[in-house]
Each structure stands twice: as structure tokens, then as C-alpha cells.
Amino acid sequence: MLENYFPILLFLIIGLLVGVAPMCLGWGVGKVLGTNKPDAEKLLPYECGFDAFEDARMQFDVRYYLVAILFILFDLEVAFLVPWALVLKDIGSFGFFSMMIFLAILVVGFIYEWMKGALEWE
Amino acid sequence: MNIMTWSSLNAGVATPEIFLLCATCAILLIDVFLSDAKRHISYVLTLAALVATGCLLVAGYSLQPQLAFNGMFIADPLASLSKLGMVVGVILMLVYGRGYAAVRGLFRGELFTLTLCALLGMMVMASAVNFVVLYVGLELLSLSLYALVALQRTSSRSTEAAMKYFILGALASGLLLYGMSMVYGATQSLDVFVIAQKIAHDEANRLLTVFGIVFIVTGLGFKLGAVPFHMWAPDVYDGAPTLVSQLIGSAPKVAAFAFIMRILAQALEGFAFDWRSMLMVLAVLSLVIGNVTAIAQVNIKRMFAYSTISHMGFLLLGIMAATPGGYAAAFFYAMTYMLTAAAGFGLIMLLSREGFEADQIADFRGLNKRSPWFAAMMLIVMFSMAGIPVFIGFFAKLAIIQALVGLGLVWLAVIAVLMSVIGAFYYLRVVKVMYFEDPTDTAPIAAGADAKLVLSVNCLLLLVLGMAPDRLLTALTTALQFSLHPGL
DSSP, X not given: OGGGGHXXXXXXXXXXXXXXXXXXXXXXXXXXXXXXXXXXHHHOOEETXXXXXXXXXXXXXXXXXXXXXXXXXXXXXXXXXXXXXXXHHHHHHHHHHHHHHHHHHXXXXXXXXXXXXXXXXX | OOOOOHHHXXXXXXXXXXXXXXXXXXXXXHHHTSOGGGTHHHHXXXXXXXXXHHHHHHHTOXXXXXXXXXXXXXXXXXXXXXXXXXXXXXXXXXXXXXXXXXHTTOOXXXXXXXXXXXXXXXXXXXHBOBHHHHHHHHHHHHHHHHHHHTOSTTOHHHHHHHHHHHHHHHHHHHHHHHHHHHHHHHHSOOBHHHHHXXXXXXXXXXXXXXHHHHXXXXXXXXXXXXXXXXXXXXXXXXXXXXXXXXXXXXXXXXXXXXXXXXXIIIITGGGXXXXXXXXXXXXHHHHHHHHHHHHTOOBHHHHHHHHHHHHHHHHHHHHHHOSHHHHHHHHHHHHHHHHHHHHHHHHHHHHOBTTBOOOBGGGGTTHHHHOHHHHHHXXXXXXXXXXXXXXXXXXXXXXXXXXXXXXXXXXXXXXXXXXXXXXXXXXXXXXXXXXXXXXXXXXOOOOOHHHHHHHHHHHHHHHHHHHOOHHHHHHHHHHHHHHHSOOO
């Protein structure tokens, strides 16, 4: 039943309208009513009132990404562990050992990343 | 809600997969404690793990399908035989690629563990009977392959290939998932057998299901590299280290066949009329564009990429027939193509040396004068790919064409034959270059005795199976018979 998706389509259209219409409206009204007198000072990029120090498109050290990925990995582990710990009494040995298998696989990954030096900054 | 217990899991059915996972973890851990000089220990362990997985598969082979993991996983003959094929393909890749990887600094633990992970993904793909598990297997395979393509980190071509592969692969996964979600919406189930049942009882919304099938077929087309979704294939085959090209070009094709069987032939069998016409378009386009474009290639890895595209066209023709004979022919095609492609890429690797890739057709010039044995092996591979009688490729093509003619689709059979003739041109050109031109490169060929021995057996198989294809074809046909409608 594609018709069942009509509310979603409607939602998309309304969402687009609500999101885009004020922007267009503001831009249009500003264009008509506002004054536009650019000069060199106004168009200059600045940081906190000073001239820009460097290009905004600077390179990030790839190590940040590595740390971020490792963080997500072990953060998700906690997201699984907390609800598991809460219901541990009800799920019995099956639930307990299922999580142990999961943790064992994570530990393998942890040893690997440690030995490979992924945790060392320099 | 039923409480899960260890016995209801029936995990014994997945012994080969569980063993492979444990072995992968063990090799990962052992490898990080090894020095570079002792890296061959991981290599031997990896081969041992692969052989043991193969043995477990053979030992556990039974015609009776068995479900596990709450009906999400099945061990049936289709899965077992295709897994055996994949294990053989991966072993071939490692044996041929050892020397190649060693001189390029790729002989590292990551090569082995990622390859084993890819194999695990393929095995899950072959055994999954639930859309989510199918997808998880596919992603495990794809993610491992993306990383493997980029294994040569300093090569900008490899990185570019990996990036292209990753982005298009992610797009394909997205399309596939979207299609699966449509089918889920139409049938309220992710289970292959339940979906098939609902469709058979006319409980599935037709419009929504067909809408989903369009996306599923598109996603599968991307993954297989069928025209018009083939753009990534030549760049990836060319840019990746040759041993990874071999991995992409051989074993995953068998996994893709099983994957397509699960989704199209088992779950969505009731809509065969719809997906057959889609596959027909993909198959004909792949045959035409793959073969015609391959003629223009001077790089043999790119030529293999386009030839793979055309071979996938043949494979799709068999599935398109949607008869037991057609499926069996496609299964046969996937298995034998895996063997042929493994030997083809293996030859490129054995002819290469440090700082020299042997990836131009011109590099094969006068190979017969340099090494008659290598030239003969390449001759067998080329003849098999071209579909010249007594070699396995001929029977694979013949079986597909027979299935098509049996359905009265003579015009498709004519296209397939015509395109094979066009394809024969560029395969025979390699043979001509090897036998009738003078060598420009006179460096000795340094290939290990183990690789040479395995290559000989591999090429001999192409010949022997070509002369006596009946047993393999019968085995595959029986396997499909017991797998497609298990009546669990």
C-alpha cells in the first residue's frame, strides 16, 4: 500500500516548507528592505576581532580519528553492558555467557590495538 | 516469548564458522607477538585453519538441511558446497600470493586476518536465511575487502581504488537494505522461508514487494559488478594488489551466487516473473559491454575485470532461467569460474617480481620462450575462459545455454554465444602474444615450488573437470535440489 506512505510524504513536504520557507522569506525581505553597502573592512574574515590566523581548512591529525573510533567501540560495549547487568538475574547462564563471548572478542581486539601501538600518542 | 538456551541455539550446525572465528582471533593474537622474520608462522597457521575449516565442512556435509540460531542460519548442501569452494579459493589466493606479498611488504598479519574475516563473511552469506544475517555477512566481507584493497598504504592507486570501492559498496549496501526493508514492510518478516510462504499465500503486497525487488537487484548488481553497475570493477581490480584482485575476483562470486539464491530464488521465488526480466537486462548488458570493452584493454588486470563482468552476465543468465537446471548451471559456472580466475590472477602474481607487476598484456610477450610451463598454464586458463571445448569453461557455458534453450529463450542463447565469440578474441590475443612474439623481458621467473605445484594442480583441474564435468554438475544439482525447497 503505497498510499500508506502518504503521511510520510506529507511530513516531508511540510518539513521542507517549515524549514526552507522562513529562510527564503528572510532572504527575500532582507533583499528588498535592507541596505547593502559592502566595503573591504566588512568583508574581511576575522577571528575574535583579530585578523584570521590561518586557513580554516587545516589538516587534523589522523590519530584523532583513531581515538574516536576506539572510543565508539568501547562506548558501545558499555551501552550493551548496562542493560545486560540490570537483567542479569533473569537471563541466566545463557545471557551471562553470551556477553562473555562478546567481551572475549572485544578483548582480542583490545590486545591487538594495544600491541600495535594504537593507544600511544607519540 | 520463548527463553533461549544453549540447546535451542543448535550452534553445532555452525561448527566451521565458529572454528574459523576462533582461529582468526587466535592468529590475530599470535601474529602481534611475532617479529617480521617469523611472519611465516602466521601464514602456516592461516593455511592450517583454512584446511581445518574445509575438513569440518566435508565432515559435516549432509543432504538434510539443518537450522540453527533460531532459524536464522542454515547448513544445507548449497551452503556447504559453496563454502568449500570459497575455502579452496582463499587457499589458492594465499599460496599464489605469498611471494608477491612478501616482496611488496604486504606479508603482514593484517593480510591473513582480514582474509579470514572476508571468508567468514562469505560463509555467513552462504548460510544465512534471514535478511539481517545475510546483510551482516555481506558487510563483513565488504569491509574486509575495502581494507585489503588499501593494504598497500603508500600506493596512491590502491588508496584510490579502495576509496571508490568503499563509496560504491556503501551505496550498494544502502540500496540493498532499502530493498530489504520494503520486502519486510510487505511481508512483515525477515525470514527467507516465511517470506516465501507469505508470497505463496498471496499475503504480500505486490507493488511494495516489486518496489523492494528493484532495489535489491540494483544492490546485487553493484556487488556482482554487473552492467550498468560495473564502474568500480576495473579500477578496483587494477588498483588493488594482485592478490587482493584475485580474492575479489574468485571466491566472493560463489558467495554472491549463494546470496542471490537465498534472496531471489528462495525468498522471492513467487515474484520470479518480475526479477527475471530485471536480471535479463543486467545479463545482456554485462555480456555485451563486458566483452566489447575488454577488447580495448592493454592492462591484463583490467581485461580480467571486464571479462569478469561478462562472466557475471553468464552467471545471471543461468539464475535468470529460474529452473533447477538453470540454477545448477549457474552454480557450476560460479564454482568453475572461481577456479579459473584464481589461476589467472595467480599467474600474474607468479610472473611479477619486486618492482614489476606483470600486469600489461605486453609483459606476456614470448612467454613460451621464457618458460613453456607458464605459457601452457596461461593457455589453459585463457582457453577455459574463452569457452573452448574440453576445458571447463566450455561446459559451464554449455550448461547455461542449454538451460536457456530449454526455456525457449533462443535469442538469449544466440546473444550469449555471439558474445563468447567476441570474448574469444581477446583471450586468444594473449595466447598469440605468448606463443608467436619474441620476449622483450628476459628476467628469470622466480616462482616458489609450492605455488608452481598448486598452480599445476589448479590448471589440471580445469582440464580434468572439463573432460569429466558430470560428477561435479550432478553433485551441485543434487545439492540445489535438497536446498531450495527444504520443507523444514
